[in-house]
Amino acid sequence: MENNTPAVLVLEDGTTFHGKAIGKIGTTTGEIAFNTGMTGYQEVFTDPSYFGQILIMTTAHIGNYGVHAEEVESDSMMIAGLVTKKFSPNFSRTSANGSLGDYMVQYERVGISDIDTRALVRHIRHKGAMNAIISSDNLDVDSLKAELATVPSMDGLELSSKVCTKEAYEVQPENPICKVSVVDFGIKKNIVRCLVERGAHVKVFPMDATLEELNSFNPDGYMLSNGPGDPGAMPASIELVKQIVNAGKPVFGICLGHQLLGLSQGLKTVKMFNGHRGINHPIKNLKTGKGEITSQNHGFVISKESLDANAAIELTHIHLNDNTVAGIALKDKPVFSVQYHPEASAGPHDSRYLFDQFITNIKSHKA
Numbered sequence: 101m102e103n104n105t106p107a108v109l110v111l112e113d114g115t116t117f118h119g120k121a122i123g124k125i126g127t128t129t130g131e132i133a134f135n136t137g138m139t140g141y142q143e144v145f146t147d148p149s150y151f152g153q154i155l156i157m158t159t160a161h162i163g164n165y166g167v168h169a170e171e172v173e174s175d176s177m178m179i180a181g182l183v184t185k186k187f188s189p190n191f192s193r194t195s196a197n198g199s200l201g202d203y204m205v206q207y208e209r210v211g212i213s214d215i216d217t218r219a220l221v222r223h224i225r226h227k228g229a230m231n232a233i234i235s236s237d238n239l240d241v242d243s244l245k246a247e248l249a250t251v252p253s254m255d256g257l258e259l260s261s262k263v264c265t266k267e268a269y270e271v272q273p274e275n276p277i278c279k280v281s282v283v284d285f286g287i288k289k290n291i292v293r294c295l296v297e298r299g300a301h302v303k304v305f306p307m308d309a310t311l312e313e314l315n316s317f318n319p320d321g322y323m324l325s326n327g328p329g330d331p332g333a334m335p336a337s338i339e340l341v342k343q344i345v346n347a348g349k350p351v352f353g354i355c356l357g358h359q360l361l362g363l364s365q366g367l368k369t370v371k372m373f374n375g376h377r378g379i380n381h382p383i384k385n386l387k388t389g390k391g392e393i394t395s396q397n398h399g400f401v402i403s404k405e406s407l408d409a410n411a412a413i414e415l416t417h418i419h420l421n422d423n424t425v426a427g428i429a430l431k432d433k434p435v436f437s438v439q440y441h442p443e444a445s446a447g448p449h450d451s452r453y454l455f456d457q458f459i460t461n462i463k464s465h466k467a
């Protein structure tokens with residue numbers, strides 16, 4: 101059903117857009133970011149790394165293929181709010197389980213449609229990342245600005261503890277060939293699937309697990325997951341990762357896990373002017389010279405200067421759009437990580453070989 105309830109979007113710099121309400125009628129705040137993927141919106145909206153973010157989808161039609169019970173990366177909708185050009189209240193996929201509008205209401209997410217997303221994204225691209233507020237129950241811009249002024253900046257914000265598992269759990273294949281202890285900073289389900297598909301018996305631990313707890317599973321390697329927020333605001337996790345690396349077994353880090361690995365080895369992370377979010381980001385593997393088209397979702401990055409000054413860590417991958425650090429490896433240990441998403445859900449499968457590399461590292465370390 102078409103919804104004609106008016107809604108308003110106000111940015112931290114005062115820029116205001118008027119549109120129509122989608123999802124729950126209410127007010128929401130967060131850092132505004134844009135994703136350029138043309139497909140995979142449900143996987144994106146359920147990715148815990150988006151927790152605390154108001155997401156603009158640059159593709160013009162959102163909602164048109166509905167939602168499907170299996171196309172989730174967590175058990176909830178994670179984005180703080182949604183901004184679209186055209187929002188489709190109907191869906192045309194016969195296998196869909198429901199509409200995106202009803203899904204947003206179910207998870208109490210507020211959104212706004214009929215926004216000139218090209219103008220909005222161009223504005224953010226010029227001005228950089230900032231907070232925003234969407235409301236469909238209060239159209240008074242001055243009071244929304246006052247509410248927005250109280251929202252904390254993403255820079256310095258720890259968010260993993262809001263989305264990570266509270267209890268450890270195991271997932272295993274029929275014939276396991278190795279064991280992996282995973283630290284959950286806000287893990288996407290597809291990381292676990294990619295490990296289990298390759299024969300790993302996985303135990304996922306809460307982010308505040310100790311090294312002793314991770315080791316009680318007798319793991320052959322450790323996985324450091326993705327997650328939301330500023331890695332620089334997670335001193336206890338940085339210390340845990342340092343201990344994991346010192347254990348000497350294979351380690352694989354993805355996105356937030358990659359950033360925490362870097363921080364644990366003395367590298368620095370910085371907030372990007374605009375993050376990378378989409379499913380066609382070009383990466384170069386500096387070891388093979390091959391290109392990869394990758395799925396990305398990050399607003400922080402390891403500083404190239406800090407890496408250049410560190411003789412113990414190698415740059416393995418770079419982002420070809422802006423030459424930012426996309427992958428690192430320790431020179432003397434089977435420990436590596438990438439800033440992008442080899443589990444790519446949604447996205448192309450070019451980088452799945454990194455999971456194979458991790459399993460190979462585990463096999464050689466065991467031998």
Ligand SMILES: NC(=O)CC[C@H](N)C(=O)O
Binds near residue numbers: 331398
């Ligand atoms: N996908 C992720 O793990 C994101 C990592 C971190 N929160 C960032 O925005 O850079």
